[in-house]
Amino acid sequence: MIAFVLCTGPSLTQADVDYCRGKGYVVAVSDAIYMAPWADALVSYDKGWWRAHNPDYAGPKFHCHYEKIEGAEIVEPRPGNSGCLGLAVAAKIKPDKIILLGADLHGTHFFGKHTKGTLRNTSRVQFETMKKQFAKMAKLPIINCSPVSTLECFRKGNLRDEV
Numbered sequence: 001m002i003a004f005v006l007c008t009g010p011s012l013t014q015a016d017v018d019y020c021r022g023k024g025y026v027v028a029v030s031d032a033i034y035m036a037p038w039a040d041a042l043v044s045y046d047k048g049w050w051r052a053h054n055p056d057y058a059g060p061k062f063h064c065h066y067e068k069i070e071g072a073e074i075v076e077p078r079p080g081n082s083g084c085l086g087l088a089v090a091a092k093i094k095p096d097k098i099i100l101l102g103a104d105l106h107g108t109h110f111f112g113k114h115t116k117g118t119l120r121n122t123s124r125v126q127f128e129t130m131k132k133q134f135a136k137m138a139k140l141p142i143i144n145c146s147p148v149s150t151l152e153c154f155r156k157g158n159l160r161d162e163v
Helices: 014-020 030-034 047-052 082-091 124-135
Strands: 002-006 025-029 041-043 061-063 072-074 097-101 142-144
Touching: 002 014, 002 082, 014 097, 025 030, 025 082, 041 082, 061 082, 082 097, 082 124
Parallel strands: 002 025, 002 097, 025 041, 041 061, 061 072, 097 142
Antiparallel strands: none
């Protein structure tokens, strides 16, 4: 089985999201749920995201905080960012490979800058921290199919060549 983790980097496209549909287990990270409302799981590490958004999504939801988030399950150990959380949830199904999309670790998001609530946009320093957090997951069968990613701890690939 294949798992897909849809992160929110600027390279995530609706065409790639649509290509994943029906081809495996799909984990939508934060705002990616709006591109994939049919996803198998929704994750967000960010408490502020859960406060600012209320997606119409009835499937399983996951977070990493001890504060209660209605209808969402806590994942342990607590990965350090939403993309890592998505990988941890995808790993639960023990897939043969995990395809990572939209994990660019530079720029903003596929939708531009955050404008809702108190959400902050990721800084360069935070991106460097995130790279170290992702590297801790390098033992998983992850293929980074984010075409403009600065994340180098996983094998890189092309979505349509891998699936």
